[in-house]
Amino acid sequence: MNRKNLFGLTLAELKTELAPLPKFRAKQIAAHIYKHGMKTFDEMNDLPKNLRAELSTRYEIKIAELLKRLDSRDKLTTKFLLGLSDGAAVEVVLMRHDYGNSVCISSQVGCQMGCRFCASTLKGLERNLTAAEMLGEIFFAEEFLRGDGQKLDSVVIMGTGEPLMNYDELIKMLRLLHEDYCLGMSYRKITISTCGIVPAIKKLRDEKIPVTLSISLHVPDDKLRSALMPINSAFGLKSLLAAGDDYAQATGRRVTYEYILLGGVNDTEEHARRLAKILSGQLANVNLIPFNPVDERNFLPPTNNAVKKFFHFLNTHGIGATIRKEMGADVNAACGQLRAKIIAS
Numbered sequence: 001m002n003r004k005n006l007f008g009l010t011l012a013e014l015k016t017e018l019a020p021l022p023k024f025r026a027k028q029i030a031a032h033i034y035k036h037g038m039k040t041f042d043e044m045n046d047l048p049k050n051l052r053a054e055l056s057t058r059y060e061i062k063i064a065e066l067l068k069r070l071d072s073r074d075k076l077t078t079k080f081l082l083g084l085s086d087g088a089a090v091e092v093v094l095m096r097h098d099y100g101n102s103v104c105i106s107s108q109v110g111c112q113m114g115c116r117f118c119a120s121t122l123k124g125l126e127r128n129l130t131a132a133e134m135l136g137e138i139f140f141a142e143e144f145l146r147g148d149g150q151k152l153d154s155v156v157i158m159g160t161g162e163p164l165m166n167y168d169e170l171i172k173m174l175r176l177l178h179e180d181y182c183l184g185m186s187y188r189k190i191t192i193s194t195c196g197i198v199p200a201i202k203k204l205r206d207e208k209i210p211v212t213l214s215i216s217l218h219v220p221d222d223k224l225r226s227a228l229m230p231i232n233s234a235f236g237l238k239s240l241l242a243a244g245d246d247y248a249q250a251t252g253r254r255v256t257y258e259y260i261l262l263g264g265v266n267d268t269e270e271h272a273r274r275l276a277k278i279l280s281g282q283l284a285n286v287n288l289i290p291f292n293p294v295d296e297r298n299f300l301p302p303t304n305n306a307v308k309k310f311f312h313f314l315n316t317h318g319i320g321a322t323i324r325k326e327m328g329a330d331v332n333a334a335c336g337q338l339r340a341k342i343i344a345s
């Protein structure tokens with residue numbers, strides 16, 4: 001008989017699922033699953049033996065299964081390829097920064113957004129991930145760190161997929177992650193990266209969950225942005241920047257604009273000037289990402305000089321900019337690269 005997976009259920013859902021068991025049992029079980037990372041009912045010493053046996057016949061507690069693990073030479077980045085129950089695979093990247101440990105998770109299997117420079121979208125969208133599967137990615141990293149005597153400090157939803165195209169499951173997962181009976185993660189320690197689904201940014205503003213919003217802007221003019229990022233034809237720069245500004249005002253959280261530097265495409269001083277102009281007056285900063293070459297995509301990384309000049313221009317024209325530290329290039333850390341390789345092989 002197929003056992004139902006309890007991992008990923010909220011306390012309210014557990015209470016309903018486990019009824020007529022008394023509610024305090026659901027609370028105990030939630031704590032065992034989320035606080036203590038238990039994967040079997042046998043470990044739950046405070047439940048009567050016959051209840052443990054009965055639960056084991058009806059339910060399981062399952063997160064994803066490890067298919068492959070890669071560690072960067074400097075040991076700062078670990079990438080996991082996780083297998084899901086239907087055979088799909090997702091990438092999870094653990095990054096050990098000097099300011100703490102962060103996990104980057106995927107929100108979909110594949111992606112339908114079609115950005116020209118990105119490997120994740122090459123084969124289109126397979127399916128959305130469920131809240132339980134996304135939480136499972138985070139738990140996988142958290143348990144891995146715990147085994148190493150460390151802890152998880154922050155979560156970025158910047159792996160494969162467009163999180164705001166999987167809105168309901170994303171919000172369910174974030175609320176669960178934040179619960180005291182789960183990891184109790186502060187919303188401020190969570191970043192969502194989006195290519196710019198404007199109506200969903202507006203909706204997110206009203207959820208009262210002040211996560212950090214990161215917008216993949218990448219190009220400061222509509223024509224070139226639409227050519228590189230098809231979503232721009234639906235929601236152009238004007239509406240995107242207005243939604244970003246509005247999010248910052250409503251939440252008090254500074255919005256990060258990601259800007260991928262593609263050699264000879266969007267990395268000139270003229271682009272930097274235009275970017276500074278369209279962001280002026282916003283509660284925002286810019287994270288410059290030197291393009292990470294992808295075999296299947298015909299773009300070049302920027303020269304070091306171009307990166308430095310772009311960075312300098314922004315910082316001397318009123319826009320706080322940082323350069324993303326390249327992590328784990330030797331473990332194919334750019335979006336979708338490991339998954340693409342494994343699937344192709």
Ligand code: SAH
Binds near residue numbers: 260335
């Ligand atoms: N769909 C979301 C999140 C996934 S992509 C979004 O668009 O933000 C995460 C970030 O990686 C985006 O900024 C994306 O543009 C960037 N990215 C994709 N391919 C890349 C590559 N080859 N090198 C560097 N950054 C890349």
